[in-house]
Amino acid sequence: MLTASRGLISAPVGDALHQRALTEGWTPDAFRSALWDAMLQGAKPPSIPASPASPAAATDDPAVIREAMAEALAVRTMPGYQAPAGSTRHAEFLGWRPSEMVAELMRARGERNIPRDTAKLAERAFHTTSDFPLLLSAAANKMLLAAYQPANPTYRQIFLRRDFRDFKPHRHLRVGDFPNLVALSENGEIQAGTMSESQELVALTTFARRIRVTRQMLVNDDLGAFTDFAAMIGRRVADFENVTAYSLLNGASGAGPTLTTGSTTVFATGAARANQASAGTALDITNLASGRAAIMKQKTLDGLPISIGSSMTLVVGPNLELSARQLTVNVAATQTGNANIYAGFVQPLVEPLIPSNRWYLFSDPMAAPVYVYGYLNGAEGPQVTTGPVSGVDGVEVSVIFDFGVGAIDWRGAWFNPGT
Numbered sequence: 001m002l003t004a005s006r007g008l009i010s011a012p013v014g015d016a017l018h019q020r021a022l023t024e025g026w027t028p029d030a031f032r033s034a035l036w037d038a039m040l041q042g043a044k045p046p047s048i049p050a051s052p053a054s055p056a057a058a059t060d061d062p063a064v065i066r067e068a069m070a071e072a073l074a075v076r077t078m079p080g081y082q083a084p085a086g087s088t089r090h091a092e093f094l095g096w097r098p099s100e101m102v103a104e105l106m107r108a109r110g111e112r113n114i115p116r117d118t119a120k121l122a123e124r125a126f127h128t129t130s131d132f133p134l135l136l137s138a139a140a141n142k143m144l145l146a147a148y149q150p151a152n153p154t155y156r157q158i159f160l161r162r163d164f165r166d167f168k169p170h171r172h173l174r175v176g177d178f179p180n181l182v183a184l185s186e187n188g189e190i191q192a193g194t195m196s197e198s199q200e201l202v203a204l205t206t207f208a209r210r211i212r213v214t215r216q217m218l219v220n221d222d223l224g225a226f227t228d229f230a231a232m233i234g235r236r237v238a239d240f241e242n243v244t245a246y247s248l249l250n251g252a253s254g255a256g257p258t259l260t261t262g263s264t265t266v267f268a269t270g271a272a273r274a275n276q277a278s279a280g281t282a283l284d285i286t287n288l289a290s291g292r293a294a295i296m297k298q299k300t301l302d303g304l305p306i307s308i309g310s311s312m313t314l315v316v317g318p319n320l321e322l323s324a325r326q327l328t329v330n331v332a333a334t335q336t337g338n339a340n341i342y343a344g345f346v347q348p349l350v351e352p353l354i355p356s357n358r359w360y361l362f363s364d365p366m367a368a369p370v371y372v373y374g375y376l377n378g379a380e381g382p383q384v385t386t387g388p389v390s391g392v393d394g395v396e397v398s399v400i401f402d403f404g405v406g407a408i409d410w411r412g413a414w415f416n417p418g419t
Contacts, residue, residue, distance in 0.1 A: 062108040066131050069093045069101050070138035074146065077227040081146050097221040105131040122218040126393045133386040133395045136213060140230035140384040140397055147234030148381045154351045155245035158313055158362040160369035162202075163378045164404060169201035172372055172408040199260040202406030204376055207240070208398060209233065215393035226397060230384070233399050237382045245373060245405050246353035254358045254415055257407050266370065266407050267415035274298075275410055280417035283316065283323045283359050288342065291361045291414040298368075298411045306411050309364020314346050317354035320418070324348040324359070357418030368412025376402035 021031040071083045071090035083090055093101065099118045102125045106114050109131070115121050125132040164170055184190065211229045251257050255276065256266030267276040275294060281287045298306050316324045330343040346361075354360075362370065375381075382401040389396050 060108055062105060062131055064089070065108050066105060066135050066138060069135055070142055072096065073139040073227065074142040078143055078146060078231050081143070098218055098223050099221055101135065102132050102218070105135070118219050118221070122215045123393055125218055126215065126388065126395060136226065136395060136397055137384050137386045143227070143230040144234040144382060144384060144399070147231060148238050151235055151238030153238050153242035153245070154349055155242050155373070157349055158315060158365060159245060159371040159373045159405065160365035161374055162372045163374040164204045164376055167204050169203040171201060200406070200408040202372055202404055202408065204402050204404040207401045207403065210396050210398040212389055213395045213397060229397070233382065237401055241403060243353065244403070245371070246351065248371065248405055248407065250353070250355065254417060259407060259410065266410050267413070273410050275414050277416040280357070280419045282419055283320050283327070283416070285327060287416065288314070288327055288346070291416060295361060295363055295412065295414050300411070306363070307367040308412065309367040311344070311364065312346050313349050313362045315349045315351060315354060315360040315362060317356065317358065318350065318352055319357050320359055321350045324350065359416050359418055361414040363412040368409070370409055370411070370413045371405065371407050373403070373405045
């Protein structure tokens with residue numbers, strides 16, 4: 001054993017020399033000589049370099065490898081897909097087959113005797129302890145969101161987003177539901193008011209679809225059906241949202257669903273609504289002015305003029321795109337009479353799901369919401385989950401989408417059936 005008195009030198013110096021002597025296998029004489037030199041010279045012993053961390057140590061985490069493989073599947077499957085900034089590890093796996101990914105994930109888990117036969121690898125891939133289902137889920141989510149987020153369905157420009165806490169029907173406040181302010185009495189007492197309870201209920205609906213990744217697909221190193229499904233479903237869900245929203249709007253020949261309040265459709269010509277043209281007309285400057293005036297004359301529950309926001313949205317189908325853009329384009333006119341007075345005040349929205357020559361005016365949904373939409377607890381977009389297939393070797397990749405739309409008021413919009 002190497003021992004020596006360290007009373008004449010500092011403890012850190014002695015400890016460092018002792019550790020170095022043990023690491024490098026010094027003889028007792030060499031260790032004593034080093035202690036003597038340190039005591040005489042007061043020099044710091046050479047530091048013991050830390051063992052360099054293995055480059056693989058930081059990257060052999062199965063979770064890190066799985067994430068990189070998921071990025072590689074997404075990049076390889078979706079042209080134009082961009083991996084997150086700073087993510088480079090995925091490039092290592094771009095040319096890998098699914099069976100090779102399975103084997104690598106097993107090695108990262110420290111498993112031994114990894115089969116070389118793809119059929120046996122496939123059997124191992126679908127065990128409950130395998131990373132393969134998690135890899136599929138991560139890759140599907142990346143591809144799905146990459147297609148879903150840029151879609152931006154048009155209905156969101158005229159519907160107000162209000163998310164749901166659960167699946168129970170939710171009540172939504174309308175314009176004027178909160179009591180109006182009143183002057184403070186002389187004794188400083190604040191008068192109590194009542195808040196009307198909206199009768200309009202909107203609830204979430206769960207939509208879902210699934211695809212099966214089987215043992216045969218993995219043996220054949222063919223995940224084409226899975227990757228096509230994951231890449232396409234994002235855009236398909238966004239389109240589904242749009243269709244669902246406009247189906248509600250287009251109901252009853254464009255008059256919309258029947259509201260509980262008044263037992264009348266959202267748009268109607270009667271005095272209780274007066275937010276629909278008594279007869280369909282062409283989309284021109286005169287009729288556009290009539291629609292704007294009708295909205296601005298609408299009242300809250302307290303009898304106050306509604307707040308329409310800074311601009312309105314003119315919603316038309318393909319038939320009226322030219323008229324809508326001509327009425328809202330900014331024209332550099334030399335005479336006041338030739339100026340386009342609605343440029344900047346009315347924004348066109350052309351949606352192929354609006355049929356025939358119908359047209360609508362919507363005020364800012366933040367100021368006077370007519371239709372609402374939302375997701376469960378703010379989880380925008382579809383969610384991907386994976387699970388075993390009962391009775392066979394395989395994984396089911398399921399897409400679950402919680403989405404709700406509904407009408408909560410009639411104020412703030414105008415409908416013209418067109419001609």
